[in-house]
Amino acid sequence: MSLAATVAEKANLIWAIADKLTGAFKPHQYGEVILPLTVIRRFDSVLEPTKPAVLAAFKEHEDTPLLDAALRAATGGLSFYNTSPFTFTRLLDAPAGLVPNFRAYCDAFSPNVRRILDKFKPFWPHLATMAEKDILYLVLKEYTTSKADLHPDKVSNLEMGYIFEELIRRFSEAHNEDAGQHYTPREVIELMVNLLFAHDDAAPADGNATTTIYDPACGTGGMLSVAEEHIHKRNSRAGLILCGQELNDETFAVCQADMLIKGNEADFIKNGNTLSDDRFFGQTFDYILSNPPFGREWKNEKAAVEAEAARADGRFFAGLPSISDSQMLFLQTAVAHLKPTGRAAIIQNGSPLFTGDAGSGPSEIRRHILENDYLDAIIALPNDIFYNTGIATYIWLLCKSKPAARRGRVQLINAADLYEKRRKSLGNKRNDIPPAAIEEICRLYTDFAESPRSKIFDVADFGYTKITIERPADPAAADPASASADADATPAAADAPKKRGRKPGKRKADAARRDTENVPLRENIEDYFAREVLPFAPDAWIDHSKSKVGYEIPFTRYFYQYTPPRPAAELAVEIHDLELRLADSLAALFAEER
Template sequence: MAVTQQEIESRLWDAADELRVAMPEAQYSTVVFPLMFWKWLSDQGEYQHQQFLAENDDLLGGLSVEEAREIEYRDYQSFEIPVIYRGTVQERRASWSSILATITQPGLGKRVRASLQAIETANPDKFSRIFGSMTWTAEEVLSGEVLAAVMQAMDRVPKMHEGNMSHDVLGGAYEYLLKRFSDGSGTRAGQFFTPREVVELIVEVLDPNNFESVYDPACGSGGMLIASANLLKARGKRGYTLKLYGQEAVADTAGVARMNLFMHNLTQFQVEVGDTLKDPRLKKPDGSIAQFDVIVANPPYSLKWKPWTKDPRAIGAVAPQASADWAFVQHMIASMDPKKGRAGVVLPHGVLFRGGQEAIIRQRVLDDDLLEAVIGLPANLFYNTSIPTAILVFRAAGTKAPERQHGVLFIDASKRFAKGRNRNILTEADIADTVTAYHSKFDADGRPVDPDGDGGLAVRLAPTAEIVANGYDLNIGRYIKQAAAEQQDLGTLIDAYNIARAERQKSEQRMLVVLAEAGIEGFDE
């Protein structure tokens, strides 16, 4: 009998819930995902072993153990689950069922750690560092009693192999846990999980195709890479043909991403660990930045960083130390394939108008006609911030559609959302209308030719000359009057505040002089 999505999700959550006595919900993922992945590997390995035995029963009597093993691992198994503590009284396979049989014995955490490390070592091309730091296997972090309870609860999850459940169900269960952990862990969730509807919107706009490469320089749990493959599959295309690449600064999160990809049956991927801005790991043979067809990202906002001193990615200028937002954009631009590269990134509105070095970078990007669109999103969409954000869409130099060259498309989708429990949510209709607006045709004044084709969103294609006249300010309210009427132009408000502040300071200085001349002292400047 096929396993239902609800059944596997419910039982996986029961296993996760055993951790409530030991750690905050924000840390559940570091334990549950490695255990879930280990159980999946073990169940799948055992299923393939039984397939081998059933299909080769007539041959096995005439084969040595070594010959039988060679055939099994050549034709049936795609990874190895080795033996741990070989040559000792503790020798056993590093499989889920083997270690589960020892849960009443002391040292469970050590055996689990030894098993996971042995699997990584035995399969370096596939599983190197996939289980993360495994600090939770230490008794002082997670007691043997709690770990045993988690494993026993997870063992009640039906066998997770291809004969019992599809990769759609398995991957869906993984995604369910990601979202459940994120809903319960507050702002920390933003470090590894982007709401799936935001991911879907970016991927729909960038429209990856069969055999293309997709890259996320801040990949978190890998959701944007998986969404790219899922989009192709939903359209009847071949998502498995995508070549997926990512880099993630946190080793444990990178492991979550790798496991996520495997469980979605996506094996053509490379996820590296490291700081993308300081040490980009994906490069060409000559040492230059690797280039891809599609680049997607939701990087950490306004991240303090150590600016580059000399780097070819720094077009225009170097982003300020206080905010790496434009540095991520510069990296993504450098990563675009020159013939058909396109990139989509979610960033705070400050990137649209901030001055200084960021204004110089913005000017260079616009002068080179790299920015195609700015899509204003609602506030409170994300787990780690309530501020409104925007999607910036870039195209490699000279690859924008002729009618969009030397212009930027502005879409105000800031009012399109549904209220959720902890945050606002983009509905399927919101996403569809925004994508429709993105694909609009425009007249000579930059207005949509079909005013009903934009899903009711305010849309305008503004010529670059107009943006230049506005000092390269990309505030959506400057180009879409509806947005300006509904919400004061933040850039204008900041300018007005600075003027008022300067006037106030002048008035205070005059007052202090008058008071001092009158012999009245004691006021602090």
């Protein structure tokens, strides 16, 4: 059975179990019951074959310092265990004591699993409701059928990750929650991972060397899992450390459970707010992938973020974005946590490309990234590929040590038309990025050549100096001979009093006539001023004290293709034909009325 078929079958089966909750729970509560039960069933399926050995080890080493090590060894080397004589199947043998037995069974998990289960806070009150409504036995029984066997021999770790994410997406969509907050389409993750490892020097090392991967908004761990799978396909002996931080308790718990079962270090997945409580502060990573939330305000984190921005060793010293959108804070988090030889891929919507005037927080963030030559490429993705938004989205590729040919340069790739329509929409997701499109995008990136879909720029091409143009309060009093002089270096002729009451000194500017110009960094400001301003305002001058450098990336402008209007004669013929058809329709209508 194919990967997609297995995931669909298991997800459909578990989704159908939620039907047993009808009447006892409201639809928005279904996920609070089914997700933790699925996690527990996964642990149960993994541990069931070694249950006799674990019980024997528990009996032999109980109350000794060797107990934990002996129990782990009895599982065949897993980092978790359960010392209860019950399994999901054996729980059903005693229906009368199902609730206390189930609680005892959950309490018998190793401490690392119990900490995960504690994150499913609503589940434990729901357990009592299920018993009261006489549905607990029915629900658990559904999980013990052969189709619900979640042992890794039947459902791989990769498939289980897909199933968890599919369930979260379905439960979120069922009651109009933001599914996309926790779920990134797999083809998007695969594209990001392929781009990160597109260069020959990106292959992880063998042996004792470890490759570190980090996601500051990791959700259920989908990006980490796909990156892990990709690396192990390239090098099965590569040592990996997967790290992430997640705010939502339930998705954090799913991610930690997935890591435990795969044999990864679950403690490297942290629970908490990345913006206000960076649990990996000061650490750097080889690879970073993330799809942080779009348009999420950071008002609650304002004090902590501003305090960190004031520190030279903080993530946010370059600048702060609008309080209404935190995604550029995650962009700076990726930059701060990237090793000098590392690579990052982070999804952003269109606003980080251009919002904010020169000197503003967003412009200063772009300036820091561009002037330090951290931005490698930006890829425009097709619209309608995410579940919760149809807006334009982009992958930012960051690299602190670019290959020689790419240094000082930035590649923009327009992949907006590389998609295929879905047969059936899922929320806002109407399009998919097929494997052939992923291959084409990666080819464009590695070719690093100009084409209709690929443009290459020097870093300075995105910069400009915003200059302030002043004009005198009384144009008639201005001295044309000194109109282009700097306000701080006005010639003596212009300083001479020409009107009663005016004192010598700087020319007096009229704020109502003030204007600004954005001068490309590559241009000489005085030459630009002489060419673009003085012919139209000979009395103007530049107030250099107000000049500011800004950066923006007008992505769509670079790929705009002019479509000439249709000839007037052609339009006239078309309009005439429409008029004739309309007249015929009206004549037929009135003829029918008569």
